[in-house]
Amino acid sequence: xxxxxxxxxxxxxxxxxxxxxxxxxxxxxxxxxxxxxxxxxxxxxxxxxxxxxxxxxxxxxxxxxxxxxxxxxxxxxxxxxxxxxxxxxxxxxxxxxxxxxxxxxxxxxxxxxxxxxxxxxxxxxxxxxxxxxxxxxxxxxxxxxxxxxxxxxx
Numbered sequence: 001x002x003x004x005x006x007x008x009x010x011x012x013x014x015x016x017x018x019x020x021x022x023x024x025x026x027x028x029x030x031x032x033x034x035x036x037x038x039x040x041x042x043x044x045x046x047x048x049x050x051x052x053x054x055x056x057x058x059x060x061x062x063x064x065x066x067x068x069x070x071x072x073x074x075x076x077x078x079x080x081x082x083x084x085x086x087x088x089x090x091x092x093x094x095x096x097x098x099x100x101x102x103x104x105x106x107x108x109x110x111x112x113x114x115x116x117x118x119x120x121x122x123x124x125x126x127x128x129x130x131x132x133x134x135x136x137x138x139x140x141x142x143x144x145x146x147x148x149x150x151x152x153x154x
Contacts, residue, residue: 002064003027006055010035013054020047021083023073031066036073040087043072079148085110092151093117097144104151105138114141115148 006027014020020043024036037043037051048070056068079085079093088107095103095117105119117138122131 009055009058013051033068035070038073085115088150093148094151095148096146098146103138
């Protein structure tokens with residue numbers, strides 16, 4: 001019953017803020033609530049506070065004892081939802097696939113089915129000695145992605 005109350009309050013808050021979306025929700029046996037959110041334009045501390053207050057202010061503490069933690073996705077957190085890929089177009093991703101490929105390249109596009117990565121590599125010339133730089137592209141479906149992370153460069 002408590003889980004349903006929390007889920008309803010969380011959904012109401014997310015309905016009010018369409019730019020935010022849920023990544024993970026957990027409720028432990030001792031009523032410790034942990035919510036991880038992301039946003040189309042990133043997540044600010046104020047966004048976490050909004051979700052926290054939407055839940056905390058609408059649940060009676062006299063009836064339920066609980067702790068609440070609202071977090072944003074970290075920079076190194078793997079991407080899990082197709083919606084997350086949209087905001088990272090133009091950035092470099094590291095992608096591990098279920099068919100044991102490890103690719104790193106620029107995210108060119110993302111849709112409901114998958115992503116397109118593009119990268120440059122050096123390959124031997126077709127004729128003669130030496131190498132030539134070629135641009136490669138890979139279409140990867142979401143079903144084939146084991147893990148994808150944004151590659152952060154400093």
